[in-house]
Amino acid sequence: TRSTRPQRLLRAVQKKAIKGDPQSVISTIDYFCRHSEWAMNVGDEKGAILDSVVCEVSPSTALELGTYCGYSTVRIARLLPPGTKLITLEFNPDYAAVARQIIEYSGLQDKICLVEGASGDLIPKMQELFGIKTFDFVFLDHWKDRYLPDTKLLEECQLLRKGSILLADNVICPGTPDYLEYVRNSPRYESKYFKSHLEYTKVEDGLEKSVFLG
Numbered sequence: 069t070r071s072t073r074p075q076r077l078l079r080a081v082q083k084k085a086i087k088g089d090p091q092s093v094i095s096t097i098d099y100f101c102r103h104s105e106w107a108m109n110v111g112d113e114k115g116a117i118l119d120s121v122v123c124e125v126s127p128s129t130a131l132e133l134g135t136y137c138g139y140s141t142v143r144i145a146r147l148l149p150p151g152t153k154l155i156t157l158e159f160n161p162d163y164a165a166v167a168r169q170i171i172e173y174s175g176l177q178d179k180i181c182l183v184e185g186a187s188g189d190l191i192p193k194m195q196e197l198f199g200i201k202t203f204d205f206v207f208l209d210h211w212k213d214r215y216l217p218d219t220k221l222l223e224e225c226q227l228l229r230k231g232s233i234l235l236a237d238n239v240i241c242p243g244t245p246d247y248l249e250y251v252r253n254s255p256r257y258e259s260k261y262f263k264s265h266l267e268y269t270k271v272e273d274g275l276e277k278s279v280f281l282g
């Protein structure tokens with residue numbers, strides 16, 4: 069049977085990227101998605117905004133919702149200080165399998181913990197599974213209608229502390245209207261929109277950065 073798009077993306081990385089070099093893995097994926105097949109990675113333009121927020125926060129604990137092929141996982145992990153871990157959640161086993169190989173190829177496997185499962189099931193287990201008290205940084209890039217329920221779940225599980233940063237992809241395209249309304253109107257968040265473009269296109273999209281105020 070025909071390979072899947074994530075498998076073709078992985079093949080491009082194994083063929084063209086330098087093993088152990090995260091930047092070359094990132095550049096290879098961006099080139100593939102721009103010139104061969106579009107894929108829903110955060111991409112280079114929004115990726116630069118992601119990089120700047122990760123560097124600013126310099127998180128000790130970080131969570132990513134929706135690994136997909138691991139592009140943003142590698143982008144985030146390559147900037148984390150030594151001794152910190154990025155936990156990334158992915159419930160599609162085929163995508164998780166591709167992501168594991170891309171993460172391994174980048175050489176960042178020691179900074180990343182990819183957990184297979186649904187965010188709704190795993191978020192309440194973060195304390196018991198990883199001894200995590202709170203997350204300094206959360207990147208939301210999974211199903212768009214799950215951003216709001218999972219944010220409320222993070223609050224309920226007391227996994228956010230005063231100053232925790234939520235960074236959400238695709239708040240314009242495909243759009244996350246209920247999430248945006250919540251973080252922009254809730255007194256418990258200070259929210260800011262970073263205007264950009266949908267990965268590898270000229271369509272408007274952007275990232276929403278929201279600080280939990282406790």
Ligand SMILES: CNc1ncnc2c1ncn2[C@@H]1O[C@H](/C=C/CNC(=O)c2cc(-c3ccc(F)cc3)cc(O)c2O)[C@@H](O)[C@H]1O
Nearest residue numbers: 108134136157158159160163185186187209210211214242
């Ligand atoms: C609900 N709980 C969950 N727990 C764990 N993993 C979950 C998950 N939901 C989804 N996932 C996984 O996250 C990933 C889903 C991402 C959804 N993303 C999008 O739909 C998306 C879509 C677009 C897009 C934009 C324009 C367009 F024309 C077509 C697509 C652009 C993006 O940047 C996107 O992020 C998959 O790997 C999926 O298996």
Ligand SMILES: [Mg+2]
Nearest residue numbers: 110209237238
């Ligand atoms: Mg996205």
